[in-house]
Structures are given as C-alpha cells and as structure tokens.
Amino acid sequence: MQSKKIAIVGFGKIAKEQHFPSIAETAGLELVATVSRRGEAPAGVPSFPSINALAASDIAIDAAVLCTPPEGRSETARLCVDHGWDILLEKPPGISVQDVRQLHDDVSKAGRILFTTWHSQYNAAVDGAAQRLASQDIVSMHIDWREDVRKWHPGQDWIWEAGGFGVFDPGINGLSIATKIMPSPFSVKHAKLTIASNHRSPIAAEIQFTDQISAHFDWREPSDECWKITVRTTLETLVLDKGGSELWVDGQLKIAAPSQEYRHIYARFLKLIQTRESHVDLAPLELVEQAFRIGEICQTEPFQS
Numbered sequence: 316m317q318s319k320k321i322a323i324v325g326f327g328k329i330a331k332e333q334h335f336p337s338i339a340e341t342a343g344l345e346l347v348a349t350v351s352r353r354g355e356a357p358a359g360v361p362s363f364p365s366i367n368a369l370a371a372s373d374i375a376i377d378a379a380v381l382c383t384p385p386e387g388r389s390e391t392a393r394l395c396v397d398h399g400w401d402i403l404l405e406k407p408p409g410i411s412v413q414d415v416r417q418l419h420d421d422v423s424k425a426g427r428i429l430f431t432t433w434h435s436q437y438n439a440a441v442d443g444a445a446q447r448l449a450s451q452d453i454v455s456m457h458i459d460w461r462e463d464v465r466k467w468h469p470g471q472d473w474i475w476e477a478g479g480f481g482v483f484d485p486g487i488n489g490l491s492i493a494t495k496i497m498p499s500p501f502s503v504k505h506a507k508l509t510i511a512s513n514h515r516s517p518i519a520a521e522i523q524f525t526d527q528i529s530a531h532f533d534w535r536e537p538s539d540e541c542w543k544i545t546v547r548t549t550l551e552t553l554v555l556d557k558g559g560s561e562l563w564v565d566g567q568l569k570i571a572a573p574s575q576e577y578r579h580i581y582a583r584f585l586k587l588i589q590t591r592e593s594h595v596d597l598a599p600l601e602l603v604e605q606a607f608r609i610g611e612i613c614q615t616e617p618f619q620s
Contacts (some may be wrong), residue, residue, distance in 0.1 A: 318345040319420045319588055322369060322376050322400070324391060325383035326351040326362070328469075329405060333434070334380055337577035343585050348374050369548045370398040378403060378588060385410050386478040389418045392429075396421065403584050407487055408432075410478050412597050412604055429593045430584050433491035435542075437579035438559030439572035444546070447564070451548040455527040458496070459543045460489040461536035464518075464620050474516065475620070481516025486532035490518065492544055492559050492597040493528065498557040501525045503602060506610035511618035518618055522606055522612045535618070 319337055322328050326349045335357055338346045348369055349356040349491055356362035363369040369376065378401040385407050392402050402422060408431040409415040415431065422429040438502070462485055464474070473479050480487070494500070501524045509519040522530040542558035554563040562570040587594060 318343055319585065320345055320347045320378040321373050321378050321380060322346075322350060322374075323380045323382060324346040324350040324366065324395070325381065325423070326353075326355040327382060327471075328467075330380075330382040331355075331357075334382060334405075337581045338380075340578060341581040343587060344581060348372075348376065366394050366398070371402040376400050378584070381405060384473045385480065386473070386476070388528050392418055393421060396427050396544070398426045401430075401588055403430045403432060403443070403580075405478060406431070406433050406491070407484070407600055407603070408595075408597075409600070415595065415597060415600065419593065427597055428587055428591060430509075430587055431595050431597070432580050432584075433495075433596060433599060434576040434580060435488040435492050435559050436495050437576040437583075438492075438574060440555055440562035440570040441461075441492055441495060441559040443562050443570045444553055444555050444559075446544065447498055447553060447562075448548065451496050451550055453497070453526070454547045454549060456493065456529070456544065456546045458486075458489040458493055458528075458530035458532075459541050459545070460486045460530070461533045462540040462542070463536050464534040468620070470620075472620075475514035477506070477515045479516045480603070481514070482518055482532045482534045483516075485534070486520065486530065487599050487603055488558065489530065489532075489542065489544060490602050491599040492555060493530075494596075494602070496544075496546070496555070497526075497528075499526075500598070500600075501528055503605035503609060506606040507612040507613055508606070509613045509615050511616065512550065512614050513617040513619075518615070520606065520610070522610075523600075531565050556566055 316395040349362045379395040379401045382405045457579040505523045508517040520532040544555040
C-alpha cells in the first residue's frame with residue numbers, strides 16, 4: 316500500500332522533536348514537505364513559505380499536520396482542506412470550542428477528516444488508570460502540573476498573548492488525561508488565574524472543579540517538571556506520574572513505559588485516514604474555556620521568558 320504523504324505546517328520545537336520522528340517511525344506515512352516561514356525542515360525534505368506555495372508545487376499531499384499557534388489555526392486548516400488534505404491538529408486544537416466545532420463541520424462537508432490530538436492521553440498508563448477507575452467510587456482527584464516555561468517554550472512570545480493560553484498550554488495536558496480517566500464529566504466551579512503584569516495570559520492557575528477535583532498549574536517551576544495526577548478512591552490511591560507514563564497504586568508501581576505518545580497518535584491518524592473517520596475531542600478545551608470565563612484574575616510581578 317502506498318504511504319500517505321504528510322506535510323507539517325509550522326516546524327518548531329514540538330514538530331522537530333516529536334512529530335517528525337514519529338512520522339518517520341510510522342509505516343504507511345511519509346513526511347514529504349514542511350511549511351515554514353523560516354524555511355526549516357529535516358534534511359532532504361523541501362520547505363515552502365506558505366500553504367499555497369506547497370499546493371502549487373508538484374508534491375502530492377494527503378494530509379497536513381498543523382503545529383502552528385492556536386490563534387488563526389482554523390483558517391489555516393480550512394486552506395489546507397481547500398487543497399484536499401486531511402487535518403491533524405496539535406493541541407490545543409483551536410482558540411475556542413465553537414471555533415473547533417465549526418471547523419469540524421466545514422471539514423466534514425468537504426469530505427476530509429479532522430483529528431484533534433491530546434498527546435498525553437496516549438501515554439502508557441492512562442488507559443490502565445481509566446480501566447481501574449471505571450468500577451470504583453472516586454473520592455478526590457488533584458492535578459499538579461508544573462514546569463519551566465523557559466525550557467519548554469523558549470522565545471515563544473505568542474503564548475503570553477490573548478488567545479495564547481499561557482500556563483494552560485501545558486495544563487491542558489493534565490486536563491486531557493483527567494477527562495479520559497474520569498468515569499463521568501466534570502466542570503469548573505472556581506478558578507484563580509495569576510497573570511504577570513507584562514503579559515495577557517496566566518502564568519499560574521488554581522482551579523476547583525465539581526466532584527472534588529482540583530488542579531494547580533505553574534509555569535515558574537525552577538526544578539524538574541511535575542506532571543502528576545493523584546486519585547483517591549474508596550479502595551485505593553492511584554498516582555499517574557511523569558505525564559501519564561507511570562501508574563502507581565498504593566505506592567506500588569504497576570505500569571511504566573517510555574513515552575511513545577506521538578507514535579500512538581500517528582498510528583491512530585493513519586487508521587483514521589484509511590477508514591475516513593474524524594476524531595474530535597473537545598472536553599479538555601471546554602474546561603479551559605470555563606476557567607477563563609469565570610476565573611478570578613490576580614496580577615503578579617513582571618516575568619521575562
């Protein structure tokens with residue numbers, strides 16, 4: 316079977332470190348081009364300054380992977396669809412729930428497929444935790460997601476602008492796991508959003524959800540990353556650690572595996588292309604939208620990233 320030809324639009328840090336190697340390791344997919352204003356691409360792969368320039372070339376494209384900032388991404392996706400390409404969206408999938416819903420409608424009407432990806436959901440221990448919790452009574456859940464923005468988003472000023480998500484850019488990874496492992500939906504009751512005086516998006520957040528669920532997000536973590544979810548049930552305590560790569564139950568390690576999340580994403584994308592099915596999950600984005608809508612804003616000192 317002929318490989319599906321993939322173009323990456325926006326060849327930044329995440330595309331270089333995760334998307335490109337994952338495409339290369341997925342039989343049935345081939346990266347044949349990038350779209351990059353700076354002309355960046357892996358060795359031997361042509362780069363184009365715009366989607367239209369790529370479409371005007373003699374390179375056949377089956378699908379586009381959008382790794383651009385969420386602001387304006389839906390317009391970029393529609394342009395790709397106009398050229399007959401299927402779409403994979405890096406998280407977060409768009410600027411708002413309504414934005415992505417409308418995009419999904421437009422993509423479906425055009426006969427193409429849309430895949431909203433939440434890479435943390437594909438870590439090794441997440442499904443195991445979901446299966447374990449499905450038959451238990453949950454007492455509480457706490458999401459602790461802290462990292463150093465200077466390490467993970469160097470020089471990316473867009474994250475601090477309105478629509479850039481701020482600390483919710485990593486925090487939504489924790490929410491994506493929580494929405495997958497919880498047996499029933501939950502919503503935001505209260506949120507405190509801390510915003511540096513020289514930025515427009517939060518650098519930290521404290522959130523209280525329904526069903527005794529809480530979250531702490533901070534982008535000023537000076538030490539190693541903390542990507543942890545602790546769930547207490549009437550029977551046991553589960554800890555998903557390292558972004559969902561490890562599952563601990565009552566202090567004993569049950570599942571541990573190297574992170575293969577993007578490899579699993581591309582295996583799923585290939586299947587969706589073959590079966591002509593879209594997969595659109597908006598639950599994590601809905602929670603972020605609720606937090607921004609009802610959150611109490613607290614200003615803190617300037618922060619230089």
